[in-house]
Amino acid sequence: MKLYIKYMVSLRCKLFVKYELEKLGLHHTSVELGMIEIKEDISELQKQELKSNLAISGLELIDDKRSILIDKIKNVIIEMIHYSDEVPKVNYSDYIAQKLNYDYTYLSNLFSEVKGITIQHFIIKHKIERAKELILYDELNLTEIAYKLNYSSVAHLSNQFKKVTGHTPSFYKKIGKKRKSNLEDL
Incomplete structure (x- = not known):
């Protein structure tokens, strides 16, 4: 099961999320910036507890599909600029579209509409x-x-x-x- 987390932008955030999952007895298969994958289905009670615990440190569990996509765009950009030593071989718009498997025009319009600034x-x-x-x-x-x-x-x-x-x-x-x-x- 995949869960998406807003404001998860550093290695420290990843460690915190892993710790919170372990406290709830949930086993993760993947913890990436903005996204975690857990082996089990999460109960509503566990979900609410995880949501509360994440909120204490400024993280937010995301349910809305548009917000999830916006967060994915932000995480691709943050990873590309802050954590990658290699410059993408293609321009940024192509890179983002390829990583997320969406048309860049759609991503750009959605991002501008929701965030009030352009991806650029x-x-x-x-x-x-x-x-x-x-x-x-x-x-x-x-x-x-x-x-x-x-x-x-x-x-x-x-x-x-x-x-x-x-x-x-x-x-x-x-x-x-x-x-x-x-x-x-x-």
Whole structure:
């Protein structure tokens, strides 16, 4: 039986969900971002208890098919940007459509209708968040970050970064270093 969970976007969330399933005596065959598969059928009582326990940590059991699909779209994007080291060989729209086995136009229209932003805007927001992380780690230069996040150039990354954050990547890096040094002085 498959269950879908909203806001499940990290490895810590996966561990928490596994723990909650074990507490209820449920055996999982798969725990992925946004989706779990359990061996048994879940009783209504178990479902309500799981729902309550997940809510305590900000996770939400999803029943509605449209919400499940929206969550799947978000999880594909988050996995692609934050957890994958390989850049997709095809453009994002084709990648998402292939992963979910739906027409991209349908997915795009549904996402925009429900979330109020386009899939492309959601991708950009996550790419900039990932760029921020990589800038603060200070292991890659901007050219390497631009390549890793599938930008055509450093200028393209810098322009989107400034549009989203209001700062240039180099200014953001200075702020991060300053913050680190202030914390070390404590």
